[in-house]
Each structure stands twice: as structure tokens, then as C-alpha cells.
Amino acid sequence: MQSIYPFTFLDTLHIGIYLIDNQWRIRYVNNVGAEFLGKTRGDLLSKQIRNFFPEEGMLSYTQARRAMEQNTLTHIEYYAPHLKRWFETQYYPTTEGLNVLILDITQRKQTELLAQRQATLLELSTEAILTWRWPDPICYWNSGATRLYGFSKEEAVGQLPFSLLHTQFPEPLPSLYATMQRTGQWQGELKQIAKDGKPLVVECRMVLVTEDDGNQVILEINRDITERKALEQRKDEFINMASHELKTPVTTIKGLTQVLIRKLAQQGIQEPVFILTKMDAQIDRLTKLIDDLLNVSKIQAGRLDYDNLPVDMDTLVYETVALLQTSIPTHILRVSGATQAIVMGDKDRLGQVLTNLTTNAVKYSPQANRVDITLTRTHKHVQVAVRDYGIGIPKAAQQHIFERFYRVKSEKAVPGMGMGLYITFEIVKRHGGTLTVKSEEGKGSTFLLSLPLHEDNL
């Protein structure tokens, strides 16, 4: 028989090949075909194929017979539990009988099963998941998206995602596209509108994937944060209202205390003056806390106003620190450097930045007696380093200290509300600058403020 089929190349294929005659005898089998059955060719040739295959399985007689009788190409897919593999069997009827090809398709099946499982997972997700070909309409829309937006798969697929959901972006679209092309992803908050007209806020993550054919696909996951945002807004409004309400009586008390101090001093009554002066200092602390609360809520609402005027940094730093020194008896505040640097911005707010950094440096270095403030100038920036020799900040906390209301856990004994560095950071950001920290626990911290120089000053 082998002389009739001298196709040795058939042995190089990863396909089992059997040529069967009209009496179901094996006329030819290649190496792989014999291997599938755990036999040699000699064992198989001229034998009845029934002796080697069970009735149903890799080779189905019903299908084979039908293929022969109807003279049509047929195929089946089959899982062989004893081999733990998937096979595809193809039947090609010929005038002499039947040619059977058996392919091991385990890898393809496993990929398909994995894809199926992933598809089920995507459907299970409570988040809205959608994909579209850049910049074409939506091609995938999961059940989470239907639940969130109210549009069914049929309604959404084929639509442009941004127009379907009336998406408002936190930044101009060209800059978002540029980020996507540069980094392959984008993350941010989107305002959208559901099918029933309900406004939504979602936390969006998009990934740009370039497929083998060069097409770009966006994978987008959106989480509904509408309620959280509404709650946050109510909380911010409350903080704003409460601090306004607190400010009026505190200002009155401050005024009255000063009147009392003056009157009693004029009458030469010393003891109450001493007590009232202490009270006055506490009122100042209270005022500072209320101002910080107001600033935080203004920043949140994007309503903190800034001047945009030239500011002489040397003068600002030396004057601010000199003023602070008058009320800080415990530490020497040492300023060095002269830069002649001018930046554009708000003098009072930049003063607030320096005051916050310096008072923190003092507050968190109770065992030390000095703070070093150094002014330097680089090609395009002026830098102010505020260095203390205090308790330092643990590594894990360093990335959080600029967040709103964040305080290092071990610092609960030191009074504070975790607002100063948040406000400071926001002010610096608004001036186009950066604020970073280097710190070692037990050795101290250095906060480095860097601001862009005014164009005329470059």
C-alpha cells in the first residue's frame, strides 16, 4: 500500500491522515495518525478501522457513513478525555472510500475557552466596559454598560461613544488624544448623560491597543461615582458654610479681645491683659484653621482666586521668614542665597506657601533648634528649600502628605488637620511650579519648592 502512497511529506504534517477503503480497512496511515492511536503503521495497515476507534469519539462512524453516502465533506470536533486533548476530524469521501484527517486543536480550543471565560467575566462586571476602533463607533458593550447607561447592546453598538453619552472631558480632546498616543492610556473623570437623561459622573480608564493589522482599539472601563461625587460636594458645601458661619463670630471675638486688652492696659491692670493676650493667640490659631478650611473648600470648588503680578522672591522669602521668626522662639530660621528671581503670581499665596512649609518644619522638629531656608536659581526656575532636622516622614507616607486631610499616623499627638500641605501644593501647582519632599525618619525633611521664572527674568 505504501508504494501507492509514497508521500513521505505527509509524515511531516501535524495531522493524522487515514485513507480508508469501502470495507473500512485502513489503506494508508501517516506517522501522526498512528501515534494518535498509540500503534505502529504495521499494526494498522489493512486492518478494520473499527478495531482501533470506539464507536463515537475522534472518529464517528455515523458521520463517516453520512459523508460517504451523501458524498459531502463533513467535520466534527471532539474532546478525548483519556488524552485530555481536542481533535477536529474531517471526512473527505472519495471513489475508493474515505480520507480522514484528524487535527489536534487543543491549543485553539483552550484559547477559545479562555476568551469565552473572559467574555463571561466582562459581562459579570458591574463596571461599564466598552470598546471601539479608534475613532470609529462602539463595537463592544457589556451588560454593566447597559445597566449604567440604559442603552442596550443593540442600541449602543455602532454609535459614537462620546456623542451617545454626551461626554464632557476634564481636558480638551486633542490633549487627551495626545496622552493616549504617547502613553497608551488615559484616566480621569467624565461627565455623561444616561439614556433617561440622568447626569452621571464616571471614573474612566481607557487603554489604546494597536492590533496586528495596525488598527487601534480603545478598551474603556467606567465606574459610576455619581453618588460619591454628590456626597463629596455636599460635604464640601457644608465645610464651606460652616467655616463662613464660624468666621464671623471669631472675627468679632478677636476684635473685642483687642479692645479689652487696650482698655485694661490703659488702666494699668496687668494680670487680665496677660490672660487676654494668650486668648488672642488662641483666637489667631482658630482663625488660621477656619481660613484653611475655607481655602480647602474654595480649591475644591475651583474658586480660589490668585493675583498674577511680578513677585520678587528674595524679598518675599526674607520678609516672610523674618516675620515668622518674631513668633517662633524655639528655632533659628536661617535664610541663605540671593537669586534676584522674579516670578509671576500671587504674593500673599506664595507667602502662605513659605509660612506653611516653615511652620511645619518647626512643628515637626521639636528636638531641633534650627530650620534652614535656601534660595537658589537654575536656568528657568527659582528654588526654595526648607530643611528641618526633625522627626522626618516615613517613605510610605511621603506620597500621601500632599493629599487633602492626610496626616502621618504617628503624628496624631501633634495638633493639625492635614490641610496645610494640600493647600500649599495646590497653590504651587497653580503657579506652574512643583513641590517635592526628601525625608529620612529621625533625621529630618527637606521640602523643595520650584517656580518658573518670569519671562523677562530669564
Ligand code: ADP
Ligand atoms: P498638619 O500639619 O496640619 O497635619 P499638613 O498638611 O501641613 O497638615 O501636613 C500633613 C502631614 O505631613 C502632617 O500631619 C505630618 O504628618 C507631615 N508633615 C508635614 N511637614 C512635615 C515635616 N516638616 N516633618 C515631618 N512631617 C511633616
